Amino acid sequence: METVAERAGVSRALVSLVMNNSPKVSDSKRTAVLEAAAALGYLPNLHARSLAQQRTKTFGIIINDIHNPFFAEVVSGIESAADGHGFSVLILNGGRDPDRERRAVETHLQFQVEALILVGTRLDDGALVRASQVTPTVIVASGSDHPGVDTITANDRIGAALAVDHLVALGHTDIVHLDGGDNISSRHRAGGFELAMRAAGLEPRVLRAGDGEADAEAAMAQLVEDETVPTAIFAFNDLLAAGVLDILKSAELSVPNDVSVVGYDNTFIAELNHMSLTAVDQPRRMMGELAVRTVLERIEDNRTEPTNLDLSPTLAVRGSTGPPKRDRITR
Amino acid sequence: METVAERAGVSRALVSLVMNNSPKVSDSKRTAVLEAAAALGYLPNLHARSLAQQRTKTFGIIINDIHNPFFAEVVSGIESAADGHGFSVLILNGGRDPDRERRAVETHLQFQVEALILVGTRLDDGALVRASQVTPTVIVASGSDHPGVDTITANDRIGAALAVDHLVALGHTDIVHLDGGDNISSRHRAGGFELAMRAAGLEPRVLRAGDGEADAEAAMAQLVEDETVPTAIFAFNDLLAAGVLDILKSAELSVPNDVSVVGYDNTFIAELNHMSLTAVDQPRRMMGELAVRTVLERIEDNRTEPTNLDLSPTLAVRGSTGPPKRDRITR
DNA sequence: CCATTGCATTAGAGCGCTCTAATGAATACG
DNA sequence: CGTATTCATTAGAGCGCTCTAATGCAATGG
Numbered sequence: 001m002e003t004v005a006e007r008a009g010v011s012r013a014l015v016s017l018v019m020n021n022s023p024k025v026s027d028s029k030r031t032a033v034l035e036a037a038a039a040l041g042y043l044p045n046l047h048a049r050s051l052a053q054q055r056t057k058t059f060g061i062i063i064n065d066i067h068n069p070f071f072a073e074v075v076s077g078i079e080s081a082a083d084g085h086g087f088s089v090l091i092l093n094g095g096r097d098p099d100r101e102r103r104a105v106e107t108h109l110q111f112q113v114e115a116l117i118l119v120g121t122r123l124d125d126g127a128l129v130r131a132s133q134v135t136p137t138v139i140v141a142s143g144s145d146h147p148g149v150d151t152i153t154a155n156d157r158i159g160a161a162l163a164v165d166h167l168v169a170l171g172h173t174d175i176v177h178l179d180g181g182d183n184i185s186s187r188h189r190a191g192g193f194e195l196a197m198r199a200a201g202l203e204p205r206v207l208r209a210g211d212g213e214a215d216a217e218a219a220m221a222q223l224v225e226d227e228t229v230p231t232a233i234f235a236f237n238d239l240l241a242a243g244v245l246d247i248l249k250s251a252e253l254s255v256p257n258d259v260s261v262v263g264y265d266n267t268f269i270a271e272l273n274h275m276s277l278t279a280v281d282q283p284r285r286m287m288g289e290l291a292v293r294t295v296l297e298r299i300e301d302n303r304t305e306p307t308n309l310d311l312s313p314t315l316a317v318r319g320s321t322g323p324p325k326r327d328r329i330t331r
Numbered sequence: 332m333e334t335v336a337e338r339a340g341v342s343r344a345l346v347s348l349v350m351n352n353s354p355k356v357s358d359s360k361r362t363a364v365l366e367a368a369a370a371l372g373y374l375p376n377l378h379a380r381s382l383a384q385q386r387t388k389t390f391g392i393i394i395n396d397i398h399n400p401f402f403a404e405v406v407s408g409i410e411s412a413a414d415g416h417g418f419s420v421l422i423l424n425g426g427r428d429p430d431r432e433r434r435a436v437e438t439h440l441q442f443q444v445e446a447l448i449l450v451g452t453r454l455d456d457g458a459l460v461r462a463s464q465v466t467p468t469v470i471v472a473s474g475s476d477h478p479g480v481d482t483i484t485a486n487d488r489i490g491a492a493l494a495v496d497h498l499v500a501l502g503h504t505d506i507v508h509l510d511g512g513d514n515i516s517s518r519h520r521a522g523g524f525e526l527a528m529r530a531a532g533l534e535p536r537v538l539r540a541g542d543g544e545a546d547a548e549a550a551m552a553q554l555v556e557d558e559t560v561p562t563a564i565f566a567f568n569d570l571l572a573a574g575v576l577d578i579l580k581s582a583e584l585s586v587p588n589d590v591s592v593v594g595y596d597n598t599f600i601a602e603l604n605h606m607s608l609t610a611v612d613q614p615r616r617m618m619g620e621l622a623v624r625t626v627l628e629r630i631e632d633n634r635t636e637p638t639n640l641d642l643s644p645t646l647a648v649r650g651s652t653g654p655p656k657r658d659r660i661t662r
Numbered sequence: 663c664c665a666t667t668g669c670a671t672t673a674g675a676g677c678g679c680t681c682t683a684a685t686g687a688a689t690a691c692g
Numbered sequence: 693c694g695t696a697t698t699c700a701t702t703a704g705a706g707c708g709c710t711c712t713a714a715t716g717c718a719a720t721g722g
Contacts, residue, residue, distance in 0.1 A: 011701070011702045011703080012680095012702085013701075016680055017701090024700060024701090026701090029700085043437065044679075045382070045443060045677090046679095047381040047382045047387075047443060048707090049678080049680075050378040050707090051376070051379050051678080051680090051706095051707045051709085052678075052679040052706080052707055053679080053680060056378075066397075066403045066406060067404070072397045072398045073398070075397060075424070079424060088438065091421075091423070092422070093407075093410060093422070107377075107419065110374050110377040111378070112377070134372070242603050246603070246604040268398075272544060272577070273544065273577040274573055274605065333708085342671065342672045343710095344671075344672055344674095344711085345670085345671060345672075347710055347711090350709095355669070355670065356670075356671090357669095357671090378707090379677090379707070379708035380709055381677090382676095382709070382710090383708075383709040383711075384711090
């Protein structure tokens with residue numbers, strides 16, 4: 001900076017003003033400084049700036065699993081919203097590991113980020129509350145059972161109801177839900193499934209499965225063996241649904257003729273023509289954008305009461321669902 | 332820090348030593364400082380540290396597309412290797428946009444990262460060379476035609492040959508390659524395909540396609556209409572292969588009985604049972620790890636000559652390939 | 663018992679920037 | 693013509709930390 005100032009024949013302070021494009025710099029000096037900077041390849045040191053300015057204009061994102069395309073889209077939403085408000089975004093990968101996430105929180109805090117956006121976090125409530133006391137913190141897309149911390153979610157119960165209602169409207173009465181094992185979302189979706197089924201006057205059947213393709217196997221094997229394959233299956237997520245599709249194929253049951261299948265998340269997998277999976281869709285980008293808005297309210301409008309935004313999912317109807325076969329309708 | 336020092340009854344300098352766990356601190360003072368720090372919730376300010384220390388122990392990653400699972404795994408490799416050497420990793424998303432990538436480079440430089448790792452970059456050579464003059468820079472997984480810049484690649488020609496050899500060994504003689512449109516990898520894979528075919532005494536057929544599922548349609552439509560569907564298809568990547576599978580299905584051609592299909596990248600999609608796609612696999616994690624090693628050589632062993640590591644891909648054989656039908660073997 | 667060594671500890675400068683308050687020049691006004 | 697007003701410019705302190713060199717103190721040895 002010193003060097004740039006000398007070369008442009010001005011003071012350090014003036015260089016600073018130019019770099020922050022302050023309006024109160026004469027055009028002549030401005031171009032002189034800009035030229036000198038370009039000639040010297042000068043780039044301001046962000047650490048020094050942050051230190052002097054006592055702010056970073058930066059959000060810290062922790063993404064639970066960088067491999068998960070669902071999270072990727074949330075991050076896109078965050079990035080564009082942050083960008084629109086002049087904030088940068090630092091991404092740290094949680095790697096599905098609460099411990100690593102804890103370290104990531106610490107790193108972000110050391111970086112003096114102005115807010116923490118936790119996407120699909122697995123952090124325990126204690127850690128979450130602690131973080132939220134240090135800096136504005138918002139949790140995106142991982143349950144809503146964190147008291148006092150801002151959250152952005154898409155309602156799993158409504159999502160499940162969407163799936164059920166779609167199937168019921170098609171004429172299905174025998175619907176099985178394969179759940180996602182032991183996590184908040186899974187409990188909510190299963191709960192929503194049961195509620196919606198009962199509301200339609202139907203008996204819910206829920207089978208324990210998991211969140212991976214392979215988890216479909218055990219649950220499905222049972223159905224096939226017992227010859228209690230329903231006319232429709234609602235899976236915890238797209239991956240599980242992919243497993244279901246596969247097993248139905250090997251059992252020589254056609255989709256959607258013999259069995260309809262609904263997934264959840266509407267990822268990329270659901271979209272593959274080969275799958276053409278009807279799936280519940282969460283407004284991922286929107287969730288990211290709202291996360292930014294939520295923390296901005298804390299930073300700029302200094303809101304203090306916690307906010308819990310719960311959005312409504314939608315249903316993407318594709319080829320994996322259709323009316324049940326006549327001869328399989330029991331009542 | 333001041334406050335911590337006071338509370339622990341020591342000097343600021345001593346607190347600094349403790350925070351960097353220097354060995355020359357007495358146990359008594361160390362615990363005193365640690366306790367004070369914990370009680371006050373003190374976290375060192377990374378900006379101040381970086382400024383004073385004149386180093387950041389941080390690598391800047393730019394990932395071309397955060398949605399691409401291929402890149403995600405490379406990043407995992409980078410992260411774990413960096414971690415093993417005491418380096419942190421800052422991720423910026425290029426968003427498939429060269430302009431945004433350019434800004435990301437600048438941001439990283441302003442953050443004084445000690446090296447730049449560009450994963451699947453779309454930056455032009457000029458920008459790359461400029462970056463590499465400012466800080467150690469390595470390009471991972473995007474062609475190898477960048478002169479003077481360190482690169483880590485997996486050889487596309489070998490990959491293509493792997494696919495061809497596998498199909499030839501199964502007895503195929505009529506093999507079509509659907510290329511990936513206009514990019515470096517595509518050219519290399521197509522080139523490798525032609526070479527390997529000729530080496531096997533076969534006539535290569537290459538059709539222009541693209542890198543998305545939808546791109547398969549046009550190319551495949553032509554084959555189906557002309558009734559020149561080969562006994563095997565080698566697609567530029569898994570996504571394109573997914574499109575091929577889909578179209579074969581609607582043309583009522585069975586895989587692998589009527590047609591064998593080979594993909595590239597061995598992503599997640601290939602692994603889906605429903606797809607069960609034979610695919611060329613690039614050593615993604617390894618590529619990430621080698622990227623770290625490459626920049627470390629520049630930082631710590633101050634290497635100056637450029638390095639170009641070209642790894643060998645492997646083939647993951649699955650259900651989408653098999654021997655050709657007897658009656659379709661022409662010679 | 664004093665000089666010497668070794669080690670834990672500290673004072674204070676400096677990292678690159680921004681910001682406040684002061685300076686100086688130029689314009690406007692009575 | 694002198695004073696007030698405005699505006700571009702600058703000096704210099706300070707952001708929170710680390711690092712060098714200096715200090716003080718205890719232990720060692722002749």
